[in-house]
Amino acid sequence: MKKVYVNEERCLGCHLCEFYCAFANSGETEMFRAFRLGRDAKPKIRVEDKINFAVQCRHCDDPLCMKNCIAGAISKVDGVVKIDREKCVGCFTCVLSCPYGCIAPDKDGHSATKCELCTQNGGSPACVQNCINGAIVYEERGEA
Amino acid sequence: MPVNYFPAEFEVLRNYDKCIQCRACERQCANEVHWYDADFGKMLSHDEKCVDCQRCVSICPTSALKIRPNENAFRKSANYTQPLMTEAYRQAGTGSVLLSSMGTPKDYPVYWDKILLNASQVTNPPIDPLREPMETRVFLGKKPTKMKFDKNGELDLSLEPSLTLNVPIMFSAMSYGSISKNAHESLARAAEELGTYYNTGEGGLHKDFYKFGANTIVQVASGRFGVHKDYLNAGAAIEIKMGQGAKPGIGGHLPGEKIKEDVAHTRMIPRGTDAISPAPHHDIYSIEDLRQLIFSVKEATEYKKPVIVKIAAVHNVAAIASGVARSGADIIAIDGFRGGTGAAPTRIRDNVGIPIELALAAVDGRLRHEGIRNEVSIVAAGSIRCSSDAVKAIALGADAVYIATPALLAMGCHLCRSCHTGKCNWGIATQNPELVKRLNPDIAYHRLVNLVTAWNHEIQEIMGGMGINSIEALRGNRLMLRGIGLTEKELQILGILHAGE
Numbered sequence: 001m002k003k004v005y006v007n008e009e010r011c012l013g014c015h016l017c018e019f020y021c022a023f024a025n026s027g028e029t030e031m032f033r034a035f036r037l038g039r040d041a042k043p044k045i046r047v048e049d050k051i052n053f054a055v056q057c058r059h060c061d062d063p064l065c066m067k068n069c070i071a072g073a074i075s076k077v078d079g080v081v082k083i084d085r086e087k088c089v090g091c092f093t094c095v096l097s098c099p100y101g102c103i104a105p106d107k108d109g110h111s112a113t114k115c116e117l118c119t120q121n122g123g124s125p126a127c128v129q130n131c132i133n134g135a136i137v138y139e140e141r142g143e144a
Numbered sequence: 145m146p147v148n149y150f151p152a153e154f155e156v157l158r159n160y161d162k163c164i165q166c167r168a169c170e171r172q173c174a175n176e177v178h179w180y181d182a183d184f185g186k187m188l189s190h191d192e193k194c195v196d197c198q199r200c201v202s203i204c205p206t207s208a209l210k211i212r213p214n215e216n217a218f219r220k221s222a223n224y225t226q227p228l229m230t231e232a233y234r235q236a237g238t239g240s241v242l243l244s245s246m247g248t249p250k251d252y253p254v255y256w257d258k259i260l261l262n263a264s265q266v267t268n269p270p271i272d273p274l275r276e277p278m279e280t281r282v283f284l285g286k287k288p289t290k291m292k293f294d295k296n297g298e299l300d301l302s303l304e305p306s307l308t309l310n311v312p313i314m315f316s317a318m319s320y321g322s323i324s325k326n327a328h329e330s331l332a333r334a335a336e337e338l339g340t341y342y343n344t345g346e347g348g349l350h351k352d353f354y355k356f357g358a359n360t361i362v363q364v365a366s367g368r369f370g371v372h373k374d375y376l377n378a379g380a381a382i383e384i385k386m387g388q389g390a391k392p393g394i395g396g397h398l399p400g401e402k403i404k405e406d407v408a409h410t411r412m413i414p415r416g417t418d419a420i421s422p423a424p425h426h427d428i429y430s431i432e433d434l435r436q437l438i439f440s441v442k443e444a445t446e447y448k449k450p451v452i453v454k455i456a457a458v459h460n461v462a463a464i465a466s467g468v469a470r471s472g473a474d475i476i477a478i479d480g481f482r483g484g485t486g487a488a489p490t491r492i493r494d495n496v497g498i499p500i501e502l503a504l505a506a507v508d509g510r511l512r513h514e515g516i517r518n519e520v521s522i523v524a525a526g527s528i529r530c531s532s533d534a535v536k537a538i539a540l541g542a543d544a545v546y547i548a549t550p551a552l553l554a555m556g557c558h559l560c561r562s563c564h565t566g567k568c569n570w571g572i573a574t575q576n577p578e579l580v581k582r583l584n585p586d587i588a589y590h591r592l593v594n595l596v597t598a599w600n601h602e603i604q605e606i607m608g609g610m611g612i613n614s615i616e617a618l619r620g621n622r623l624m625l626r627g628i629g630l631t632e633k634e635l636q637i638l639g640i641l642h643a644g645e
Contacts, residue, residue, distance in 0.1 A: 010584050012172070019166045019205055032206045035164035132203050134584045 001079035002140050004045075004056055004117065004125050010135035011047070017127035017136060018043035024118055024126035042107050044115040045127050056127070057081060057102040057115040065094035065103055065114075073112075080119055085111045148237055150230050152192040155214045156200075162208035163187055169200035169209060174567040174579055197560035199569035231490070242490035245563035245573070247390060247482045247527055247549060250494050254482075255501035255634070256533045260643055262624045264611035271613050273604035279614040280600055280607075282309045282544050284381075284521040285450045285474045304474060305450045307361075307381050309544055310339030311600045312615055313534060315592075316477075316525050316546030317363050317385065317454070319345030321398050321407045321419065322486035322563070323552075325352075326583040327572045330555055332356035333585065334592035343546075346385060346396065346421060348410040354378050361452065364441060366395055367421035369411040373444055381449050381475070382441050384434070386425070386468075387456030389479030389526035391488035392497045396421035398486075402566055402575045435471040442472075450474035457481060457503030457526065458496075462510035469511055469520045477546060478503050480526025484549045486573055487564035500526040501540065505638045508541025508620055531602035540638065541620040554595040555588040 019031070021043040026034035045056040059081050066074040066081060073087035074094060083094075083103075088111035095103045095112055106113040117138075118125045128138040156177060165187055170178040175193045178200060180186070194211060201209045217226050231242055264270045271278070285306030292300040315331045322345065329352075335342040336359045343361040348370015353360070362379035364371050376382055387393065398407075398419040408415040428434050438451050453468045454477035455461065461478065468476050480500025485493065504524045511517040524537040525546035534545045553559070556570040563573035571583030603615070612618050626643040627635045635642055 010581065012578075012582055014168045014171050014203065015166065016168050016203065016205055019164065019168075023205075030206075032162045032164055032208075035166075036161075130205070133582060134587050 001059070002138055003059060004115070004128060005137050005139065005141065007135050007137065010133050012133050012135070013047055014132060015047045017045050017131055018047060020126045020130040021045045021115075024121045025113075042104065042113070044102070044104070044113065046101075057098075058100055059117070064097045064099065068093045068097045077119075080117050081114070082116050082119075083112055083114060088112055148233050150192070150233060151216050151218070151226075152194065152214050154191060154194040154196045154211050156189040156191050156194055157210040157212060158187060158189065159208045159210075160186070162206040164206055164208075166205060168203055168205065172199050172203055172569065172582075174569050174574075174576070195560045195562040195565070196558075197562065197569045198558045202558075243487050243564045244490040244493050244561060245487055246484045246559055246561040248494045249561065252482065252499065254527075255499055255630075255638065256529070256536055258628050258630050258634075259501070259536050259638070259640065260626045260628055261532065261535065261539075261606060261610070262626070263609040268611040270611055271608040273601075273608040276608075277613065278604040278608060279616070280311055280603060282312045282615055283307070284309065284523070284543055286520065287518040289518050305381075305448055306474070307341060307450060308339075309341065311596055312538060312544040312603070313596050313599060314340050314361070314523070314544060314546050315342035315551050316479075316548040317343035317345040317361075317383065318486070318548055318552075319347030319363075319369075319398075320350050320410055321345075321347040321402055321575070323572055324568075324574055324580040324583060325350060325406065326580050326585045326588070327552075327555060328353060329585040330583065330588035330592055331551065332359065333589040334551075334596070335359040337589070337593050338596050340596070341380060343383060344379070347398075347407070347419075348412065349375055349378055350406065350410045363454075364437075365421055366423070366425045367419060369413065369419060369421070372412070376441055376444050376449075379449065381452055382445065383452040383454055383477065384425075384437060384441070384473075385454045386428070386434070387454070387458070387479065388485060389456045389481050389483030389497055389500070390485035391492045392456035392458050392481070393423060394489065394492050394496075395423040396487075399566070404575050407575060431467040431471045434468065434473075438472045452477050452523070454479060454525075457498045457500055459498060461498065461503045462506040465507040465522075466510055466514055466516070469516050473520055475521045475523060475543075476507070477523040477525055478507060479546075480504075480524075483526030484552070485563075500524055500528075500537070502634075502637050504537060504542055505540050505622075505640075509639055512541075512620070531599040532606065534599065535603055535606045535618070536625060538615060538618050539621050539624045540640075541622075543619060550595060551592055554591045555583060 023031045023034045028034040063081050071087050071089045073084045090110045103112050103114040125138050128136045167180055177189050177193045181188050196211050283306045286304040320328050331342040332353050341359050341361050344363050346363050346365030357378040360379040361381045361383050363383045363385050365385040400416045400418045451473055452475040453473040457478050457480045465476050481497025521543040523544050523546055524542035528534050528545045528547050537545050557572055566574050568574040571579050622640050625640040627640050628643045
């Protein structure tokens with residue numbers, strides 16, 4: 001399936017992907033609204049300083065988060081690991097079990113949240129669309 | 145210490161209602177203009193460091209930034225302008241020659257804009273390039289002037305070595321050192337895909353780029369950096385650089401800070417040493433000496449490659465070109481004074497040389513008059529800004545044109561004219577690995593291909609409009625040109641009629 005990959009040698013460490021990600025998941029229509037309304041928009045992608053590598057969900061073949069979810073809120077739909085916020089009880093076992101550190105408590109603190117490849121925001125990942133150096137790509141690399 | 149007050153050239157305007165403190169501007173500014181004040185929770189700026197490269201403006205996710213000329217200026221004078229005053233202060237402080245980059249910003253006449261093109265109407269109808277073939281392929285090199293037969297009376301079909309261009313546009317010389325490796329890679333890949341050529345400039349050829357040899361013109365300049373037998377043989381043609389439009393009569397100086405490991409290796413000089421190209425070639429003081437160098441490089445490449453001689457457009461350019469044509473060169477490149485540069489003394493760039501339009505017309509006319517126009521091809525360079533400039537250049541007598549500034553623009557250059565600082569925020573004119581990264585060759589090469597493809601479409605449209613279906617029929621076809629608002633003398637030099645005539 002198509003996944004989000006980062007070409008490390010092209011990443012400039014500008015962190016803009018984080019902001020576009022948070023904006024895309026904020027439900028707001030303007031970026032400044034997402035950050036200026038005091039709602040603390042949170043990105044689901046993270047650029048680590050120095051190593052310039054954005055970490056986001058790998059959508060594992062056999063996701064540990066899904067295995068460990070006590071509420072059955074995590075499922076894999078068309079290869080995309082998703083969290084059902086209605087079912088999530090906010091125990092954050094998934095946050096602890098993700099080996100990549102890609103799941104975080106949501107801003108309300110009551111449920112977990114993670115990258116769902118922008119399937120809920122029109123399907124084309126915002127980080128990929130807005131990367132200023134074409135470093136983040138959404139492509140098929142022959143992995144499951 | 146006297147007080148030296150320079151008003152900041154630009155002002156950074158930040159719309160605080162929109163700014164989300166993402167700090168992308170801060171991270172992406174090599175001039176360290178932007179900074180974040182944690183106590184106030186605000187982005188602030190050091191306006192005096194801004195060079196107006198527009199990097200921050202382009203990437204700001206909320207369009208919160210604007211750069212504008214600083215209105216706080218010295219008292220206005222049409223004679224002592226603000227740049228002249230600050231330059232005087234600067235020189236009083238440093239005692240140094242002023243440096244500038246890219247083409248002169250001064251308001252000299254642009255003759256391209258005073259020449260109009262013709263179009264067909266009734267008797268010689270226009271051609272639709274989308275429906276009919278339209279030839280833009282060009283061959284550069286000596287053309288046969290008479291038929292030759294061998295002993296058996298068979299026609300001798302052999303030709304002098306030449307270059308084949310699918311489009312009448314080549315990328316002109318920009319050295320590895322003055323521009324980044326990623327920029328070079330983009331140019332090389334674009335030239336390969338377009339079926340044209342890029343030029344190494346005087347900085348040698350990086351070992352990774354020998355594979356693009358079939359689309360490379362290798363340059364030999366006065367510093368002879370990176371010149372060896374394999375280098376000469378790597379390219380499709382060899383260019384001997386006698387002068388550059390932006391700085392005629394001046395050599396080059398690549399500061400030691402830009403001579404990093406790779407550049408040093410490619411140029412065959414020690415790391416960190418200044419790469420100084422002398423003003424003259426120390427072995428060329430006459431046309432005969434130039435002939436010796438031409439035949440030396442021809443000898444080294446077994447007479448298989450055409451030799452280009454690049455000269456700056458200066459006052460006697462027609463006579464110089466005539467000499468060059470007789471020296472054995474296959475192609476003459478003429479570089480006009482509005483052409484770009486990675487660094488040149490400001491006063492030279494802004495005051496020396498002549499416009500390419502006049503130089504080109506003078507050279508083409510002179511060579512025709514002397515009956516040696518077929519001995520050489522002419523390449524026009526030095527501010528060919530768009531496809532119609534290229535068409536006008538060809539109609540004035542050029543076989544093809546060299547472009548560099550438009551190529552840089554395609555790669556992201558915003559013409560801030562700060563190349564000489566080595567802090568190019570667009571990853572082009574820099575050797576700082578963190579900045580070089582910003583130019584993604586996968587994107588840049590594609591944009592270069594797009595640019596030249598678009599120009600070629602436009603050239604075909606314009607030619608079609610004239611009822612011409614081959615670029616060969618456009619070359620030197622000055623009847624397709626008319627001057628507008630030009631004096632009798634200018635029209636005479638350009639060899640064109642005035643509009644209405």
